[in-house]
Amino acid sequence: MNAGDALDPKVDFIAGTAAGVAAQLVGHPFDTVVVRLQTASHNHKVPPLSAMSTLHTIFCAEGVRGLYKGVTAPMLGVAAEGALLFGVYGSLLRWQGGEGTEKPTNWQVFWAGLGAGVAASVLAAPLDLIKIRQQSYHISSPPSTLRIFLSLARRPTHLFRGLPITALRDTSSGPYFLTYAYTLSLFSPSSWQAIPVASALAGVIASVITYPLDVIKTRVQSVSRGSDSAYATARTVFRHGWRNEGPGLFVRGLGPTIVAAVPVNVATFGVFEMAVKALQWEEEGKRQVETGGVAEFACEA
Numbered sequence: 001m002n003a004g005d006a007l008d009p010k011v012d013f014i015a016g017t018a019a020g021v022a023a024q025l026v027g028h029p030f031d032t033v034v035v036r037l038q039t040a041s042h043n044h045k046v047p048p049l050s051a052m053s054t055l056h057t058i059f060c061a062e063g064v065r066g067l068y069k070g071v072t073a074p075m076l077g078v079a080a081e082g083a084l085l086f087g088v089y090g091s092l093l094r095w096q097g098g099e100g101t102e103k104p105t106n107w108q109v110f111w112a113g114l115g116a117g118v119a120a121s122v123l124a125a126p127l128d129l130i131k132i133r134q135q136s137y138h139i140s141s142p143p144s145t146l147r148i149f150l151s152l153a154r155r156p157t158h159l160f161r162g163l164p165i166t167a168l169r170d171t172s173s174g175p176y177f178l179t180y181a182y183t184l185s186l187f188s189p190s191s192w193q194a195i196p197v198a199s200a201l202a203g204v205i206a207s208v209i210t211y212p213l214d215v216i217k218t219r220v221q222s223v224s225r226g227s228d229s230a231y232a233t234a235r236t237v238f239r240h241g242w243r244n245e246g247p248g249l250f251v252r253g254l255g256p257t258i259v260a261a262v263p264v265n266v267a268t269f270g271v272f273e274m275a276v277k278a279l280q281w282e283e284e285g286k287r288q289v290e291t292g293g294v295a296e297f298a299c300e301a
Contacts, residue, residue: 011275011280012091013087015086015272016083016086016087016272018275020082020268023264023265024071024075025267026260026264026267027260027264027267028068028070029068031135032066032069032070032135033055033067033253033256034051034257035218036135036136038215038219038253039132039218041244051253051256061138062138069134070132070145073145074131076145077127081120081127085119085173087116088115088116089112089115089116090112092111092112092115109178109182113175114174116177117170117171117172117176118170120170120173121166121167121170122163125161125167126159128217129159129162130149132222133148133222136222161225162221165213165217169210172207173206176202176205176206179198179201180198180202180269183202184198195270196266196270200261200262202265203264203266203268207258215250215251215253216237216238219241220233220234220237
């Protein structure tokens with residue numbers, strides 16, 4: 001299956017959900033380290049912590065569970081978010097392609113991916129908000145996902161804090177799907193290297209393109225509305241960060257993000273492709289059984 005192929009909505013939903021679960025299981029420990037790096041405040045005189053020292057601190061103080069802190073929210077929403085992302089992507093491909101049978105162009109893949117990312121940000125923003133709040137606690141037993149959700153849900157504007165910057169960050173889904181589709185087209189259909197190389201490259205490029213926006217988003221969502229004027233909006237986060245911590249702030253945590261992008265996206269697209277093939281094989285098998293049954297009945301008659 002090529003990234004430029006439009007799929008049945010049911011296949012989009014099931015395969016997208018499976019891909020989302022795989023991404024969370026593989027990538028969440030990396031994400032916890034990155035969030036700690038992004039939310040740590042530093043000045044020019046104090047060097048920021050490294051990814052390895054942050055990982056060591058989390059592991060020693062909070063154990064393996066600390067690395068998966070905050071995973072509940074994205075895992076609960078992974079079906080809806082993954083299905084929405086891949087579902088909107090598939091729908092936009094079909095919409096741009098009309099009723100034709102020609103493969104979508106690179107631009108069509110790009111715009112479908114970009115639109116899918118922005119659409120999925122409606123779910124990603126509140127899920128990320130809850131996740132980041134839990135990951136920001138430097139204790140082994142932070143407030144539960146339900147407790148944080150209930151405290152935020154009292155006012156919808158609090159639950160969707162950071163939505164605009166999340167939507168802007170998630171425009172990276174455009175180059176994400178484009179890179180994957182284009183790279184995949186360079187390989188023969190039978191090449192086993194195609195999916196790992198295409199998915200890893202797509203993940204790295206998409207992560208780098210909008211990484212500064214991700215740093216800003218994390219800081220905005222790490223505090224409650226009105227509790228810290230420096231983190232009140234994306235604009236104040238940028239101004240305060242640039243003035244007090246320098247431009248290096250906006251690439252802090254980029255290293256582990258790039259490292260994580262390879263296994264996370266190989267798992268995401270690998271599971272997605274396997275799920276698509278399994279579902280298509282099942283549907284094809286059903287059609288053959290139905291067709292065979294009709295033919296046999298006709299012969300007996």
